[in-house]
Every structure is written in C-alpha cells, then in structure tokens.
Amino acid sequence: MVTCKQFLQELNAYLDESVDPVTKQHWQDHVNECPNCFVIVDTTKKTLEVYKGVEPQTIPEDVRSRLWAALERKMAAKKQKQPQA
Amino acid sequence: MTPTASAPSGFDESTLVAQAKAGDQNAFSELVKGYERKIYRLAKNITRNDEDAEDVLQDAFLKAYEHLDSFKGDSKFYTWIVRIAVNEALMRLRKRKTDRSVPLDEPVELGEETVTREIAVWEDNPEQRYSKEEWRHILDEAVDTLKPDFRTVFVLRDIEELSTEETAETLGISIPAVKSRLLRARLALRERLTRQFKRKGEDLLGNL
Numbered sequence: 001m002v003t004c005k006q007f008l009q010e011l012n013a014y015l016d017e018s019v020d021p022v023t024k025q026h027w028q029d030h031v032n033e034c035p036n037c038f039v040i041v042d043t044t045k046k047t048l049e050v051y052k053g054v055e056p057q058t059i060p061e062d063v064r065s066r067l068w069a070a071l072e073r074k075m076a077a078k079k080q081k082q083p084q085a
Numbered sequence: 086m087t088p089t090a091s092a093p094s095g096f097d098e099s100t101l102v103a104q105a106k107a108g109d110q111n112a113f114s115e116l117v118k119g120y121e122r123k124i125y126r127l128a129k130n131i132t133r134n135d136e137d138a139e140d141v142l143q144d145a146f147l148k149a150y151e152h153l154d155s156f157k158g159d160s161k162f163y164t165w166i167v168r169i170a171v172n173e174a175l176m177r178l179r180k181r182k183t184d185r186s187v188p189l190d191e192p193v194e195l196g197e198e199t200v201t202r203e204i205a206v207w208e209d210n211p212e213q214r215y216s217k218e219e220w221r222h223i224l225d226e227a228v229d230t231l232k233p234d235f236r237t238v239f240v241l242r243d244i245e246e247l248s249t250e251e252t253a254e255t256l257g258i259s260i261p262a263v264k265s266r267l268l269r270a271r272l273a274l275r276e277r278l279t280r281q282f283k284r285k286g287e288d289l290l291g292n293l
Binding site: 008009011012015036039040042043044046047048050051052053054056057058059063064066067070071074075078079 | 110113114117121122123125126139142143146147150151204205206207211212220221224243244246264267268271272274275278279
C-alpha cells in the first residue's frame with residue numbers, strides 16, 4: 001500500500017514518467033483511489049503546463065539597444081586586434 | 086533537450102556556432118538574436134530585478150563572445166550560454182544578499198500542512214479570465230514567492246527545460262538536491278496557483 005506521504009515524495013518521478021511500469025502502476029492505483037492525490041496530480045500538471053505555455057516576453061527596447069551597442073563595441077574591438085587574414 | 090525545444094524554427098545552431106568560431110560576427114549575432122529573449126527571461130526569473138537582469142543579459146553574451154574559442158561543442162550552445170547566464174545571475178543575487186538559502190542537499194520536509202493545504206480542482210482554462218499582462222503578472226508573482234534555491238531549479242528544469250543532469254551541473258549541486266528542490270518548488274507553486282484558480286464553491290476536500 002502506498003500512502004499519500006510516500007506518493008507525494010515520488011510525485012516528480014510520477015509526473016516525469018521516470019519510473020518502471022510496475023511502480024507506476026502502484027502509484028496509479030493510489031491516485032485512482034485517493035481523491036486528494038488525484039487533485040494534487042491534476043493541479044500540479046496544470047501548474048507545469050501554464051508555465052511551459054508562456055512565451056518569453058520581448059526585451060524592453062532600451063535594454064535591447066544597450067545590449068547590441070555593447071556587443072558591437074566588443075566586436076569592433078576584436079576586429080581591430082585581429083584583422084581578418 | 087531537443088533542438089526544437091530551445092531554438093526558433095529555421096535556426097541551425099551548430100552551423101552558426103561553427104561559423105561564429107571561425108570569426109563570422111554575423112553568425113554570432115544570429116545566435117544572440119535566437120536566444121536573447123530566453124536569456125533575458127532566465128535572468129529576470131532568477132534575479133527578480135530589472136537592473137540585474139539587464140547586466141546578466143549583457144555580460145552573458147559578451148562573455149560568450151569572448152570565450153567562444155573555449156566552447157568545445159560537446160554540449161549545445163544554448164546549454165552553454167544558459168550556464169554562463171545562470172552563473173552571472175547567481176553572483177548578482179548573492180551580492181544583493183537576498184538569498185537566505187537553505188544549506189545544500191537539505192532533505193525536503195514534506196510537511197503536509199505547508200505544501201498541500203489547498204486541495205481543490207481548478208476552474209477550466211483560467212487564463213481566459215485574464216489579459217495577457219495580468220496572466221504573466223500572476224505567474225511571475227507566484228515564482229517570486231519561491232526561495233532563490235528553489236526558484237532557480239524550477240526555472241532551469243520547468244521553464245528552460247534543462248534536464249536534471251544539466252541543471253545539477255549548471256548549479257554545481259547534486260542530482261538528489263535538484264530533485265528535492267524541484268519537488269518543493271512545484272508543490273509550492275501548485276499551492277499558490279490553486280488559491281488563485283480554484284473553482285468557485287469548491288473548497289478543501291480535506292487534508293492529507
């Protein structure tokens with residue numbers, strides 16, 4: 001018998017499927033019978049989904065232009081030091 | 086990590102890296118364009134500070150450019166630049182002394198009273214109730230509540246999609262430490278978001 005506490009300790013392995021099928025089945029049996037763990041699995045999965053679904057924000061224009069100015073300075077300095085053969 | 090998970094489509098990382106190493110500055114610029122948004126997001130997620138995030142973004146790409154010769158190509162360029170950025174970000178975090186972190190490898194105390202208080206189903210498609218900006222703000226705020234050690238692991242594993250091994254290597258911590266921090270982080274975020282998104286009228290089913 002898997003307890004809720006044991007199950008929660010192994011929640012990541014269960015979610016990431018990094019476990020053998022027999023163990024997975026034991027945990028699956030627990031989830032099927034335990035409404036609390038069922039809800040925790042479901043809402044944890046959703047938590048991961050919402051974060052994975054967020055596209056990286058655009059970089060603020062001023063931040064981006066300072067990045068490219070710094071890069072161009074660096075590249076120009078390198079070019080001067082080692083002229084292309 | 087698959088190339089499609091990290092790189093924009095039509096973006097041939099290994100060719101660009103080879104060209105950049107041979108001295109092609111345009112190729113290096115293409116690499117920066119491909120990853121600048123992700124590196125900025127990473128920097129912001131770890132430092133939680135606009136000024137630090139900008140410094141990390143700049144220093145990471147400048148260092149990568151400077152040390153391109155030492156990039157061996159045995160890992161992906163993306164993983165390499167992530168590692169540089171994480172180191173820069175952690176350094177700034179330590180400087181600000183906001184990091185009241187727990188010792189390495191501290192076992193996860195799964196005190197049910199703190200990690201699983203909210204057990205309630207979510208409303209369907211909660212994101213539809215918010216504007217894009219509000220939605221981002223809610224998710225950011227939740228990540229903000231995590232301690233830096235947990236936050237950093239969550240960001241690398243679940244947002245940047247590094248493997249457990251890559252995360253351990255990047256942070257210089259053990260694989261069990263990555264696993265236990267990730268569990269703690271995921272449960273804490275789940276708890277936090279459940280408070281926000283639980284279906285109305287559907288409260289605690291009970292405590293574990």
